[in-house]
Amino acid sequence: MKTKIALIGSREFIEHVQTSIALDLNTIELIPYIYGEPQEASLHIKNLTPCDAVLFSGALPYFFSKEECRTLSVPVLYLEQDETALVTSLLYILHHHGIEPDRVSIDLMDLSFIDHAQSDLHLKNPPRYVMDYKERLPHTFHIDDYTDFHRQLFLDGKTDMALTSIHAVYDRLVELHIPCMRMIDPAKSLIRAIEKAHSQSLLSKRKAATIAAARLSVQYCEGEHEHLHELARLMKGTLQKIEDNASYTIYSNRGSIEHFLESTDFHEHSMLAGFGYGHTAAEAETNAEIALSFARKADSNSCAFILNEEKELSGPFPNKSKKQHLKNDTPDMLSLAKQLKLSPANLSKLVQFYKSRSARDFTAAELSDYLQITRRSTERILKKLVDNGSARIIGEEMTYAQGRPRAIYELTFPIY
Missing domain, CATH: 1.10.10.10 (Winged helix-like DNA-binding domain superfamily/Winged helix DNA-binding domain)
Structure with missing residues (x-):
């Protein structure tokens, strides 16, 4: 089965990917979602059909969608701009238009790219007019600021061309009849980003399938047996009672346990719990017992800790914000x-x-x-x-x- 990757970007970016590299991705299916301006990228999140990963065309659409992406249960990445894209674009302008770097206005993610390119290439005429947006995201970023930046420099006769990494700025500069070019996304960088999304989706699935054990300590009460079996169902696991002990163990997997913790109000269950992850059932059970010992020391009648296979302890739950999914009132x-x-x-x-x-x-x-x-x-x-x-x-x-x-x-x- 192919890995499905939701690709969120401008129309030009999507078309570039589809025509240049999509045909070479035999094990990956790209599902396109097109926006007009970077701020609109977040609107696509609630419309995503089931996929294995989400890849944004750049940092701008990603940062404008960061809050909405917190609800996603799949890996989320963006195509990172680097010195390769900058140097490739400047070389194209020099070769095809004969314009030196110091006569080009540039907007990009990080100003340090300019310093690195100058240091590596020993440029005689390095770019002088550069505007970045790393520190502006997402609250003080405005498309008009970047359009005005390029427009004014050209009208003042300081530049002969604008190089922009923002597709919406390119469209506006074209309307103003100002010579401009979009930052080139090298095919190798695109392929690397897509392959990274593919790898992370596979890793996420393997991680979700990690063996997990939940060690529960409860006080006897009426309906306890049914209650424990209901918990086992919610965790998609199998319930076992520990002999000569007031504890129970539920064997499941990491993905099901994490979903249980995210979607359940733990206070409703009145118990102490330790969740353990491991490469084997024995390791998961041992980690669960250690996690339960921390829960017993906590000053609470209802809490839980998690100890993973790398011995990283987290908790106590539920002292973290929980998402309630039982209502459907939106x-x-x-x-x-x-x-x-x-x-x-x-x-x-x-x-x-x-x-x-x-x-x-x-x-x-x-x-x-x-x-x-x-x-x-x-x-x-x-x-x-x-x-x-x-x-x-x-x-x-x-x-x-x-x-x-x-x-x-x-x-x-x-x-x-």
Whole structure:
């Protein structure tokens, strides 16, 4: 299965990637999202269909979308501008237009690129008119400032051409009939960024699949057994009682545990817990026991610590902001529920099910187990989604020698 990467950039950038390198990416599928100005990039986040990673065309759109990206459960990267892009662009201008660097106005991410290029190339006429935006992001950045910067220098006769790394500035300079060029993104840099997004998506999936153990210490109360089994279901794990001990262990994976901590109000469960990650079940259980010992020392009747395979301890939970996903009262979600012909409650559960997984594909049985509804009810929901184009069947699996193969599904509507 190909790795899906959401590519967020300007129209020119997307077209450049699609025509120059996309054909060489046999194991990667790029899903384009186009904006007019960098500030608009954040609007795409809530419209992203299921993907394995998100790659922005540069630092500008990334910084304007940084807050919205906090809700994403996949790696988020941006194409980093460097000296290679600057030198390649200046060489192009010198070779094709005969304009020396000191007659070119430049906007870029970091002023240090100019110093490095000058030092490496020993330029006789280094760039003199440069404006960066590293320190302005995101609050004091304004497109007009950069357009005016290039325009005024050209009108004053100090420059013969503008070199901009901001596509919206390029469009405005063209309208003003000012000679200009977009900063060149070398093909090698683009390929490297896409391959990095690919690698991080694979690493994220492996990390989410790391073995995890949850060691729980609870006081006996009515309904305790059902409560523990409900916790095991929420963590997608298996519950075991520790003999001669008032503790229980749930075996699961890291992705499911982290999703449980992010989406659950821990105070509701009144217990002490230690979560451990490891390369083996024994290592995860040992780390969970150590983490639980820290929870027992904490001055709280309900808290948890996490100890990972690198012996890094975090906690206590829940003294961190938690995201509540049980309500579905936002206008966007209600509108989406109407479009998909699902109840808001079922849509919310479906989205949470999808976000909690390290893989994009799933079966009706897996969804049925998560939703705690019958297989027939689950298949009705999936049929409704497939019929209106909100899900599709991408394959089938035959896990038993007899019976019909089970369909494998993938969602196609925005879930972030």
